[in-house]
Amino acid sequence: MSASTKLSNAVKALCFLASVHPEPKTSTEISGFIGVNASKTRKILSMLVKNNIVESTYGPAGGFVIKKKPDEIHLQEIYCAIEDRKAFHMDVTKNRGEQSNYLNIFFIDLFAEIQIEIEDKMRQISIQSILNKINS
Amino acid sequence: MSASTKLSNAVKALCFLASVHPEPKTSTEISGFIGVNASKTRKILSMLVKNNIVESTYGPAGGFVIKKKPDEIHLQEIYCAIEDRKAFHMDVTKNRGEQSNYLNIFFIDLFAEIQIEIEDKMRQISIQSILNKINS
């Protein structure tokens, strides 16, 4: 799954969990909402659990509950939780034996700048702000 | 080749051609500089030719010559020439049968905004400015 797809799926799950809080929802229920299968949904949510954004309980009547307040969860935080590598990864240095390495450095710097801008933008968007936008 | 790799390779080729202007360089020579094989180099350059950024001549003593002035070539223009789809593509709507399509719209809008920011940034960078930065 691409980073952006993973991010949008995580946000969908969180919006869903926020709307039913504090009722626990199983991966099967959530997967029906966001449109990916339960196994992959668990994979995404398990990462949100590790980052204390969601709580999970095993066994019957178990499932996932959103842990933080919707206005305290930002996209950048979600993206960091689900993605180890850069979200919108940009490759430069794949070429071998080239004579233009100084240009690689230029692009690495440029793409890093873009990356920072994207993260700044994501930091400004909370789950609550998304819910507000949807309900307006 | 990823969009960002293609872009950086195109820029490398243009920097090389700018530095030897008006001498024509073959795809073999350029490929040695940017570090990809001649066939792929021709593929990239042929798109720059179609967009009037580079001129090509067939036959012996032929090759590629940069056509526009380095300070009149911007990254955004190059990226448009070599890439049909969005450069830093972000996927949202791959899921089937979901109940959260209104959230897809949110992400499409968000990613479009990011895309515009990236393009604005690229519009501010010319081949000449890259050459200046490298030579300083």
Added chain:
DNA sequence: ATTATTTGTTACACTTACCGTAACAAATAA
């Protein structure tokens, strides 16, 4: 304790995309 249920993780087949390279027609200068 036993059972049923749910999470968390691994595995796997299938498909898709990517990469490097080769090959060849079209064009053109010598």
Added chain:
DNA sequence: TTATTTGTTACGGTAAGTGTAACAAATAAT
């Protein structure tokens, strides 16, 4: 006519992504 170069297509090999299944670990209910 020949040699050279571009522009384009094709192809095998490799890597990545997708969807699904399977199962151990955990836990509530009985």
